[in-house]
Amino acid sequence: MANKIPNRQAICDTLLKAAATDKDIVVLCSDSRGSASLTKFADTYPEQFVEMGIAEQDLVSVAAGLASCGKKAFAASPACFLTTRSYEQAKIDCAYSNTNVTLIGISGGVSYGALGMSHHSAQDIAAMSAIPNMRVYLPSDRFQTAKLVEALLRDTKPAYLRVGRNPVEDVYTEDACPFEMDKATVLAEGSDVAIIACGEMVRPALAAAALLNAQGISAGVLDMYCVKPLDREAVLKAARGAKVVLTVEEHAPFGGLGSMVAQVVGEECPRKVKNLSLPDAPVITGTSKEVFAYYGLDAAGIAKSAAQLLANC
The missing domain is CATH 3.40.50.970 (Thiamin diphosphate (ThDP)-binding fold, Pyr/PP domains)
Incomplete structure (x- = not known):
């Protein structure tokens, strides 16, 4: 339900x-x-x-x-x-x-x-x-x-x-919601692609990981609810364990989660990092789901970007 x-x-x-x-x-x-x-x-x-x-x-x-x-x-x-x-x-x-x-x-x-x-x-x-x-x-x-x-x-x-306006699909359950203040939650382990997402992008990121795993691509997912302070240790652990890093956020391409993750990864353990976000332009008119699908911020779009990033690494 x-x-x-x-x-x-x-x-x-x-x-x-x-x-x-x-x-x-x-x-x-x-x-x-x-x-x-x-x-x-x-x-x-x-x-x-x-x-x-x-x-x-x-x-x-x-x-x-x-x-x-x-x-x-x-x-x-x-x-x-x-x-x-x-x-x-x-x-x-x-x-x-x-x-x-x-x-x-x-x-x-x-x-x-x-x-x-x-x-x-x-x-x-x-x-x-x-x-x-x-x-x-x-x-x-x-x-x-x-x-x-x-x-x-x-x-x-x-x-x-x-927070957003509309209900979002559950990531956790009432009995299983691990939480530590200012610490990201590892939702899936992966050795090919590390997907780091925040907010409403976490659920589609998790669904994208399932699509990637079905294709033989090992995808990890990190729920970075704490954008600031950023959990640097979690970012570095995910990046070191994968070949590429994909960040996903409902935000402009500048100064958000992607920028912060790229800075940390670039300083500590260089990997190719791609930031999947809204464009640097007024977005199309539509519901959240329609906007996400248009800009590749749904499960299918995230999986596609991750696969392309891995192929080009």
Whole structure:
């Protein structure tokens, strides 16, 4: 049975459970409680919810102010606006001041589909990763999302968490979701191709590995939910054990997961690295699945790119 619970709902469910006993948790949003699946939290704990309206800069600054008073602030807004309109506030009020704020970028990547480039966030990994003290996370499914939010509730550092709009196929199960903060998860071992993916690209990467294995190509898959800090040891282990490395991300080709992996591999154990991503151009109009298929970011496209990369190594 296909999963019908989006990662944004997993965030709300986890915060709801924790807020029952932790009154320091406060959730803020910018007229997006419905889009963020936070309506139930707002209705259940109105004294722990702040509606800022369409004012992303204020959203982030107020969250930082609450955090400086000892609150555990979670500020949600569409990723496309949160990481551009409030970039200075994220940089100064959250990261520079090292406040306990988790910025939640909802409907990340091309989730908004037909709304086009104004609502796509293909730059957010690069932008947020460039800020000192700011961590960047892209969980791959609802179970990992819940584990990540639980971990963020236990620490006191600023973070950016990006999730998509729609439900994604499960990568893990409720009983089998290995998680260690800032450590990638090895989903498959492979000696020919190491596929390193993040966010919604992890599930198709895993399916691509199965297609490659059926062709006699040994493909490993690494779930790099922690884009910053990047798990260098996991990257190097995967790269050293394979002939080529393929990174897969729902992001522009510059400054994201691919750039970071290529830098690490180039410094430590040179291998041919290919970055499979969205183009450096406005993407086509369509649903996420249609966009992924068009740009080769589905299972078939990832497998094809991996096979070509291996053939040309």
